[in-house]
Amino acid sequence: MRIAMLVLVAALGLAACGPSGPELAVDDAWVRPAPPGARMTAAYLTITNNGAETAVLTGVSSPRFGDVEVHTTEMTDGVARMRHQPRVEIPARGRVTMAPGGLHVMLMQPREAMEAQDSVPLELRFEDGRRLTVDAPVRQSP
Helix, strand or coil: CHHHHHHHHHHHHHHHHCCCCCCEEEEEEEECCCCCCCCEEEEEEEEEECCCCCEEEEEEECCCEEEEEEEEEEEECCEEEEEECCCEEECCCEEEEECCCCCEEEEEEECCCCCCCCEEEEEEEECCCCEEEEEEEECCCC
């Protein structure tokens, strides 16, 4: 009985420690198709942070594109302008959605043509060194 209690106490102690960083998930990823010869397109997705600490996205890359950045769209005097976002905070137990007309992943300098049935691998890099990879299907909308 005494050993069972010690094992239970140890297990509860380890469970209370939780993971070493925030638990992240990426959902609803997709890439807008681009016409032949286009030099850029965009990817959209939702990042959910189930952890107790803020997570910070610091970069995205893809082997199918020479340059990838996170941008936000801002309206200035009726003109939409893209602004690079070097950091995106995902709050503890919160989410950030990247969608048309707002925050998005700008995919530039394509290395090959994309077709409707393709998918684009995206690697998301976080400040704590964590990396998440997702395959984003190419389609018109979610």
